[in-house]
Amino acid sequence: MAWEVVIGLEVHVQLATRSKIFSGASTAFGASPNTQACAVDLAMPGMLPVFNEEALRMAVKFGLAIGAEISERSVFDRKNYFYPDLPKGYQISQLDHPTVKAGSIDIHLADGTGKTIGVTRAHLEEDAGKSLHEDFHGMTGIDLNRAGTPLLEIVSEPDLRSAKEAVAYLKKLHSIVTYLGISDGDMSQGSMRCDCNVSLRPKGQAEFGTRTEIKNVNSFKFVEKAINTEIERQTDILEDDGKITQETRLYDADKDETRSMRSKEFANDYRYFPDPDLLPVVIDQAYIEAVKSTLPELPEAKLKRFKEQYGLSDYDAEILSSSRQQADYFEAAASAAGDAKLAANWVMGDLAKNLNQQNLEISESPVPAEHLGLLISRIKDKTISGKIAKDVFTAMWNGEGSPDNIIESKGLKQVTDSGAIEAIVDQVLADNPKQVEQYRAADEAKRGKMVGFFVGQTMKASKGKANPQQVNQILKQKLS
Amino acid sequence: MSFKSISELLNGLTQKEFSSVELTRDYLKRIQQYNAELNCFITIAEDQAVEAAETADKRRETGAAGLLEGIPVAHKDLFCTEGTLTSCASNMLSNFIPPYESTVTRRFLEAGAVCLGKTNMDEFAMGSSNENSHFGPVRNPWDSTRVPGGSSGGSAAAVAAGLCAAATGTDTGGSIRQPAAFCGITGLKPTYGRISRLGMIAFASSLDQAGPMARSAEDCALLLQVMAGHDPMDSTSAQQAVDQYSHNLGSELKGLTIGLPKEYYNEGLDPTIGQALQEAIKTYESLGATIKEVSLPHTSLSVPAYYVIAPAEASANLARFDGVRYGKRCDSPADLDDLYMRTRAEGFGAEVQRRILIGTYVLSAGYFDAYYRQAQKIRRLIKNDFVEAFGQVDLLLCPTTPDCAFPLGSKSADPVQMYLEDIFTIPTSLAGLPALALPCGQANGLPIGLQLIGNYFQEARLLNAGHQYQQRTDWHLQHPTLG
Numbered sequence: 001m002a003w004e005v006v007i008g009l010e011v012h013v014q015l016a017t018r019s020k021i022f023s024g025a026s027t028a029f030g031a032s033p034n035t036q037a038c039a040v041d042l043a044m045p046g047m048l049p050v051f052n053e054e055a056l057r058m059a060v061k062f063g064l065a066i067g068a069e070i071s072e073r074s075v076f077d078r079k080n081y082f083y084p085d086l087p088k089g090y091q092i093s094q095l096d097h098p099t100v101k102a103g104s105i106d107i108h109l110a111d112g113t114g115k116t117i118g119v120t121r122a123h124l125e126e127d128a129g130k131s132l133h134e135d136f137h138g139m140t141g142i143d144l145n146r147a148g149t150p151l152l153e154i155v156s157e158p159d160l161r162s163a164k165e166a167v168a169y170l171k172k173l174h175s176i177v178t179y180l181g182i183s184d185g186d187m188s189q190g191s192m193r194c195d196c197n198v199s200l201r202p203k204g205q206a207e208f209g210t211r212t213e214i215k216n217v218n219s220f221k222f223v224e225k226a227i228n229t230e231i232e233r234q235t236d237i238l239e240d241d242g243k244i245t246q247e248t249r250l251y252d253a254d255k256d257e258t259r260s261m262r263s264k265e266f267a268n269d270y271r272y273f274p275d276p277d278l279l280p281v282v283i284d285q286a287y288i289e290a291v292k293s294t295l296p297e298l299p300e301a302k303l304k305r306f307k308e309q310y311g312l313s314d315y316d317a318e319i320l321s322s323s324r325q326q327a328d329y330f331e332a333a334a335s336a337a338g339d340a341k342l343a344a345n346w347v348m349g350d351l352a353k354n355l356n357q358q359n360l361e362i363s364e365s366p367v368p369a370e371h372l373g374l375l376i377s378r379i380k381d382k383t384i385s386g387k388i389a390k391d392v393f394t395a396m397w398n399g400e401g402s403p404d405n406i407i408e409s410k411g412l413k414q415v416t417d418s419g420a421i422e423a424i425v426d427q428v429l430a431d432n433p434k435q436v437e438q439y440r441a442a443d444e445a446k447r448g449k450m451v452g453f454f455v456g457q458t459m460k461a462s463k464g465k466a467n468p469q470q471v472n473q474i475l476k477q478k479l480s
Numbered sequence: 481m482s483f484k485s486i487s488e489l490l491n492g493l494t495q496k497e498f499s500s501v502e503l504t505r506d507y508l509k510r511i512q513q514y515n516a517e518l519n520c521f522i523t524i525a526e527d528q529a530v531e532a533a534e535t536a537d538k539r540r541e542t543g544a545a546g547l548l549e550g551i552p553v554a555h556k557d558l559f560c561t562e563g564t565l566t567s568c569a570s571n572m573l574s575n576f577i578p579p580y581e582s583t584v585t586r587r588f589l590e591a592g593a594v595c596l597g598k599t600n601m602d603e604f605a606m607g608s609s610n611e612n613s614h615f616g617p618v619r620n621p622w623d624s625t626r627v628p629g630g631s632s633g634g635s636a637a638a639v640a641a642g643l644c645a646a647a648t649g650t651d652t653g654g655s656i657r658q659p660a661a662f663c664g665i666t667g668l669k670p671t672y673g674r675i676s677r678l679g680m681i682a683f684a685s686s687l688d689q690a691g692p693m694a695r696s697a698e699d700c701a702l703l704l705q706v707m708a709g710h711d712p713m714d715s716t717s718a719q720q721a722v723d724q725y726s727h728n729l730g731s732e733l734k735g736l737t738i739g740l741p742k743e744y745y746n747e748g749l750d751p752t753i754g755q756a757l758q759e760a761i762k763t764y765e766s767l768g769a770t771i772k773e774v775s776l777p778h779t780s781l782s783v784p785a786y787y788v789i790a791p792a793e794a795s796a797n798l799a800r801f802d803g804v805r806y807g808k809r810c811d812s813p814a815d816l817d818d819l820y821m822r823t824r825a826e827g828f829g830a831e832v833q834r835r836i837l838i839g840t841y842v843l844s845a846g847y848f849d850a851y852y853r854q855a856q857k858i859r860r861l862i863k864n865d866f867v868e869a870f871g872q873v874d875l876l877l878c879p880t881t882p883d884c885a886f887p888l889g890s891k892s893a894d895p896v897q898m899y900l901e902d903i904f905t906i907p908t909s910l911a912g913l914p915a916l917a918l919p920c921g922q923a924n925g926l927p928i929g930l931q932l933i934g935n936y937f938q939e940a941r942l943l944n945a946g947h948q949y950q951q952r953t954d955w956h957l958q959h960p961t962l963g
Contacts, residue, residue: 046578046680080796089798279716
C-alpha cells in the first residue's frame with residue numbers, strides 16, 4: 001500500500017533573556033552545577049515567581065514574525081508531575097491561553113518547491129533542571145542551573161509530509177528565531193529541542209493514523225534520521241497488518257533507532273490549572289505595535305529582496321538569507337565588490353569551504369566581508385586574474401591583510417601589456433619547437449585542445465600574472 | 481504588663497517605665513510558665529529575643545525607634561525566618577531552617593519588633609482546631625479542655641494568654657478570624673493582596689493572606705501599618721496605596737450603613753451567639769450606624785467550593801516537599817518512587833494527606849470540569865453577592881463562627897463537621913475581602929466573636945468600626961485566668 005507520512009513538530013526554543021523567566025538568576029550556559037539556581041529555582045518554601053517581561057517581548061516578537069495573532073491576555077498554568085529535576089513538582093506553562101496563537105511559516109525545498117506550514121500556537125514556559133546519572137554510582141545528581149530558563153514551545157500543525165520537510169521547517173524556524181535575536185539557536189547546548197509527532201495513513205485517507213512522539217531530538221541531522229527511522233518502523237508494522245501504539249519514543253543516534261519510553265496508558269495526567277501565584281499577562285495593541293516596530297527584516301522578506309535586487313537564483317537567495325550573519329556578510333561583500341553574483345559565488349564557494357573546514361561561523365571569518373568584496377573588484381577591473389585571486393584569498397585567510405596590500409607586496413598584478421605578453425609567448429614558442437610543429441600539422445579540432453599546453457606554459461612563465469584572454473589571443477595569432 | 485495594649489506598651493517604653501528587655505523577659509517568663517500546658521509555641525527564641533530587645537532599647541535611646549520598637553511579638557510558624565526553624569507544624573519541615581526572611585517578618589524586624597518565637601498551628605495551615613500539628617494540639621487558655629481554633633491557634637492562644645503583645649497569623653478560609661473568636665482576641669484578615677505572601681509557606685495561593693492578631697482593633701491598625709504594602713517579589717500583592725490606619729481610628733460611625741446578611745443568621749447559629757450579636761447590633765445603632773438586612777444568596781455553596789479550590793491549589797503547592805532538596809527525607813529509599821511515597825507518607829499528617837488527595841482528584845482528567853471549574857464559577861457568584869451587597873451598605877456585620885470553642889477531639893473524627901466550622905469566614909476568603917473578628921460577648925465563660933466585613937481595601941473603615949465598638953464595650957479587655 002502507498003502510505004502518506006504526517007508529521008507535526010513541537011519545538012522548544014530557549015529564549016535569550018539574561019535572567020530566568022520567573023527569577024533573577026542568570027541563564028548563562030556552562031556554569032558549575034547549581035550555582036545559577038536561586039531560592040525560587042530551588043522551589044524553597046514560600047518563594048514566589050515573578051514574570052520576566054523580556055520573555056514576553058520575545059514571544060510577541062516571534063508571533064509577529066510568523067504573522068500570528070497575539071493574545072492580549074495570556075494565562076500561566078501549572079503542569080503537575082513529579083520528577084527530581086522539577087523542583088516545584090509542577091512546571092509553569094500556558095495551556096488554554098498561550099501568548100502566541102495561530103500563524104504560519106513558509107518553507108523552501110531543495111527541488112525548488114515551497115510550502116506553507118501552519119503553526120498552531122507558541123506558548124511560554126519554564127525549562128526543568130537536569131538529572132545527571134553518570135559519576136554518581138547508583139545515585140542521581142541534580143543540576144538546577146537550567147531550571148527556570150524561559151522556553152517558547154512552538155507547535156506546528158500536522159502539515160509536514162517528509163523528514164526533509166520537517167528539517168526545512170526546523171531550519172526556517174531556526175533562522176527566524178536567530179534573525180529575531182530571541183535565541184542563540186545553539187542546538188548543541190539544547191537551545192532548540194524538537195519533539196516529532198509521526199504517523200502514517202493510506203494515501204488518500206482523510207483521517208490521521210495513530211501517532212508516536214519522538215522526544216527531545218537535538219540536531220537537524222538527527223531529526224531527519226529519527227523521523228525516517230520511525231517511518232520505516234511504522235511502515236513495517238502497518239505492512240504486516242499490525243497496529244501502531246500511541247506512545248512516546250526516544251531516538252538512539254548510536255543505533256539509529258527509536259525505542260518506546262512510555263505508552264499512553266502510563267502517560268501523566270498533568271492536572272493543569274491556572275497558577276494562582278501569577279496574574280494573567282495583559283497587553284494592549286500599543287505594546288504589540290511597539291514590539292512590531294523593532295522587528296528586523298525577516299528571512300522570507302530578505303530572500304525575496306535578494307532575488308529581486310541582486311538577481312540571485314532561488315537557491316542562492318535561500319542559502320544566503322538563511323542566517324542573518326550570512327546575509328549581512330554577503331550584502332557587505334556585494335557592495336564592496338560592485339557585483340552581487342560574484343560575491344554570492346565567493347561567499348558560498350571558497351569562503352564557505354574554508355569556514356566548513358575549520359568549523360567556523362561566518363561571524364568568525366578571518367576575512368572581513370569588505371576585503372572579500374575588494375578582492376572581487378580586483379578581478380573585475382582585471383588587476384588580477386581569477387586564479388591569482390584564489391591565492392590572494394588564501395593569503396587573506398591567513399591574515400596577511402587587505403587584498404591590495406597582498407597583490408602589491410607579492411607583485412601579483414596582472415600583466416596586460418601586450419608587448420610584454422608577446423615577448424613571453426615568443427620565448428615559449430622558441431623553447432617548444434616540436435610542439436609548435438605538431439600544432440601546425442594538426443587539424444582544427446585537435447588544435448583547440450593543443451593550445452592549452454601553450455597557454456599553460458605562458459601562464460607559468462608569467463607566474464600566473466599574464467591576462468589569460470590576451471595570452472590566448474596572442475598565441476592564436478602567432479601559431480596560425 | 482502582659483495584657484496591656486501595644487499603645488500602652490509603647491507609651492511605657494517611651495516613658496521609661498520599663499525597658500524592652502524587661503518586657504521581653506516578662507513575656508519569656510510567662511511562656512516558660514504556661515507554654516507546657518497551652519503548647520502555643522513550637523520555637524521559643526529566648527536568646528535572640530533578649531538580644532533584639534537590647535538592640536531595641538539602644539535604638540529608642542538614640543531616637544531611632546521604629547513603629548513597633550521593642551514590642552515582643554510571635555510569628556506563626558509558616559513565616560520563613562532566617563536562621564530559625566520554620567516547620568509549618570509539619571514533620572516534613574521539622575528540620576527546615578530557612579536561609580531567608582519572609583517579607584512580613586522582615587517588616588516586623590525593620591519596625592523594631594522583638595520576635596519571641598514561632599507559634600504552633602495546624603499543619604500547613606490546614607485545620608480549624610489546631611489539633612493537626614506535628615507538635616501536638618494547642619489548648620484554649622479560657623478552657624484548656626477546648627481547642628483554640630485554627631489554623632492560627634498558637635498565635636491566638638498566645639495573645640489571649642498574655643504570652644506576647646501580638647502575633648501574626650494567616651487566613652485562608654478563616655484561620656485568623658475563627659481562632660481570634662475562640663480565644664477572645666481581635667484578628668484581621670486583610671484584602672487579598674494587601675500583604676506580601678513572599679516567604680509565607682503556601683497552602684492555597686489564591687486565598688492565603690497574612691494578618692495581625694492582637695488585643696484590639698487599635699493594635700491591629702498599628703500592626704497592619706507595618707505589614708501592608710506592595711512587594712515586587714509577590715505578583716499578587718496589590719499596588720494600592722496603604723492608608724494611615726491608626727490615624728483613621730477617630731471617625732464617627734454616623735451615616736454608616738451596616739448590612740446584616742440574612743443567610744448568616746440562620747437556625748444553625750448558636751442562640752447565645754445570636755443574642756450577643758443582637759447586642760452588638762444595638763451598640764452600632766447607638767453609635768449612629770443604620771442597620772439594613774441584605775442577602776448573600778450563594779453563601780451555602782461557599783464551603784463546598786472552598787474545599788475544591790483550596791485543596792486543588794494545595795495539591796500543587798505541597799508537591800515541592802518531595803525529600804529531594806530540603807526538609808524530611810525517608811530513611812534509605814529503595815528508588816525514586818519509594819523516596820517520594822515514604823517521604824510524603826511520613827512527612828505529612830492525615831489532614832494534609834486528605835487535602836492533597838482531594839485536590840489531586842478534583843484536578844484530574846475527567847473531573848476538572850465537574851469540580852474545579854464549577855467551584856470557580858461559584859467563587860465568582862459569591863464575589864458578585866458581596867459586590868451587590870456593598871452597593872447598598874458600607875460594612876457587613878455577622879458572626880465569626882457558628883459556635884464557641886469546642887472540646888478537643890470532639891470534631892476531629894468528622895472532617896465535614898470540622899469544615900463547616902468555617903461557614904461564616906469562607907465566603908469572604910473566596911471573595912478576597914477584608915474582615916475583622918472581635919470579641920462581642922461570652923457564653924459559659926467562652927468568648928464569642930463578631931465579624932465585620934468590609935469592601936476591598938477598606939481596612940481603615942473596618943478597623944475604625946471595630947475601634948468605635950471597643951470604645952463602647954470591654955469584651956476585648958477580658959482575659960482568661962491561667963492556672
